[in-house]
Amino acid sequence: VSFLQYLEETAASTEGIILCGDFNSLSLFRSVQTIQSSFEGGIVDTWCEKGIDMGGKNGSICRVKGCTFPVSCPLMRLDYIFWRKNKNGRDGEDGLVLKCVFVLAGGEEKGEQLKYASDHLPLCAIFTIMS
Secondary structure: OOHHHHHHHHHOOOOOEEEEEEOOOOOOOHHHHHHHHOOOOOOEEHHHHHEOOOOOOOOOOOOOOOOOEOOOOOOEOOEEEEEEOOOOOOOOOOEEEEEEEEEOOOOHHHOOOOOOOOOOOOEEEEEEEEO
8 A cells, every 4th residue: 555545545534633754855845745635624734733932052043943854953844743633523622632743852951962863853742632
């Protein structure tokens, strides 16, 4: 099964969806545009919906909102968490509720840099499951 076939099958579901990963793509690239257009009724880029800027590297340009790459000076947004609410018509009352999204980059205020297992900073989202 190709990724596009998987997207088509998943899009037909009425369940809430979280699709995340390192897409190595800017938001204007075809790969990201394809994901966003594959879901009838829409799938949301969580950063655009509820992204929280956790502050910069001592105010430098090295922390552009939502950017995760490269770790040493994040200037590109290549990682995404997409989300779709349950398609039950009860907006926010049932299913997945997005609380916030942030890039995890601690220790910078002390001149330290955390050790990461990747060349990207972690992109994190907090959801609540309502029923």
